[in-house]
Amino acid sequence: MPVEPPPTAWTFPDPERFDPDDDLVGVGADLDAGTLLAAYRRGLFPMPGSRRDPMYWFSPVQRGVLPLDGLKVSRSLRRSVRDLEIRVDTAFAEVLAACADPRRPGAWIDRRIRAAYTRLHELGWAHSVETWREGRLVGGLYGVAIGGLFAGESMFHRERDASKVALVGLVDLLRDEHADKRMLDVQWQTPHLASLGVVEVPRAAYLSRLAATLEVPLPAAFDDGLR
Template sequence: MRLEPEPNRWAFPPADTADENGLVGIGADLAPGTLLAAYRTGLFPMTLGDTNKLGWWSPDPRGVLPLDELRVTRSLRRSVQRYRVTVDVAFADVIDACRTIDRPHGWITPDIREAYVRLHRLGWAHSVEAWTQDGELVGGLYGVSIGGLFAGESMFHIDRDASKVALVSLVARLAHGNVPRLLDVQWATGHLQTLGVVEISRNEYLSRLERALEQPFPPWRC
C-alpha cells in the first residue's frame, strides 16, 4: 500500500538548468514529498563531496538500462538458479550493506539512509534481495518507484553475481505488461555498461521520464 506524503514545499529549478557537472541546486530537505517531487522532475539527491550539503543532480548524459537489453551471460543464468530472490523483505539491511561498501565517493549518509527507509515505509522505495540457500543476505539493490519509473540508487554483493541476480529479477518485474517503463541508474559506469546500461541525453531522459510516469506501477511481487 502506498501512502502519499505531505506535499513538497520547495521549488526546484528545471533539470535542464544543471551546470556542467549535472548539479541543479543545493539545499532543500529529504522529506518524502521532496524526494518524490525531485524524481518526478528528473532530479536525485546526493551530498557534495565530503560536506553535508545536499545537492540535487540531473547529469547529462544519463545512464539508463533498456529493459530488453540486459545482458545475461551463461554464468549469470547459472547464478540465478543459485540464489533465492525476495522483494522488500530486508530494505534496511540492503541499504546498510550498500553504505558499508568501500567506495571512493560514498554518498549514503545517515540522513539519506533514514530518508529512504522512511520512503520505503510509505511504499515508494523498494529493495530486491539475493539470499543463499542457507538464508544469508549476499546481494541486493534498492531504489524509488513512481509509476513506470524505477530510479536505482545503489546495489551491493558479497557473493559472486548476487547483485546481478537481483537486477535480473528487477528487470523482469519492470518488463511485465510490455509498457514503456524506465530503469534509471543515474551515471553509466563501466561496470553497469557491461550489463547493458547506455547513456542518453538529458532531454531524451526527461522525455522518457514523462512517458514512464504515466504508466502503471508494476506488479512488484509477481
C-alpha cells in the same frame, strides 16, 4: 498503494535553465519524502557532500538507463541466477545498511540518506530486490518506484554475481504488459554497468520520456500494500 506524503516546501529549478554541461542542477533543500518524490518526478536525485555540506541535486547530462530488453546476461551469470533466490522488500533495512557500509570503495550513503529512504520505504515508494542463498542475504539493490520509473540507487554483493542477480530479478519484475513504457534509471553509466547493457540517454530525451513513464501503473511486485 504507496502513501503520498505532504508536498515539498521547495521549488526545483526549471529544466530549461539547467547548465547544459553540468550534472549538478541544485543545492540545498531537505530530504523529506515529499521533496524526494518531487525531485524524482522532475528527473533529479540527491547526493550528499560532507556532513556539514548541503544536499546536492543532480540531473545528469547523459543519463544511465538500462533498456529492459537490453540486459546482457553472461553464461556464468545465468548459472548464478539459477543458484540464488530473489525476494522483494523482505530485508530493506539490511540492503540499505550493506549499501551504506563505509568500508566500501566510493561509499556515499550517509545517515541522512539512510533515514530518508527508510521513510520512503515505510510509505511504499522505496524498495529492495534481494538475493538469498540458504536463508542468507548475499546481495541486493534498492531504489525508488514511481509509476513506470524505477530509479536505482545502489547495490551490493557478498558473493560473486549476487548484485547482478538482483538486477536480473528487478528487470524480470519490470517486464510486464507495460514494459515498453517503463524506465530503469541507474543515474550514470559506468564501465561495469555498460557491460550489463546500460546506455546513455541525453538529459532532454530522458526528461521528455519521464512524464509519460510516471503515468504507467506500478509493477505488481511494488504495488501490493505496505510491508
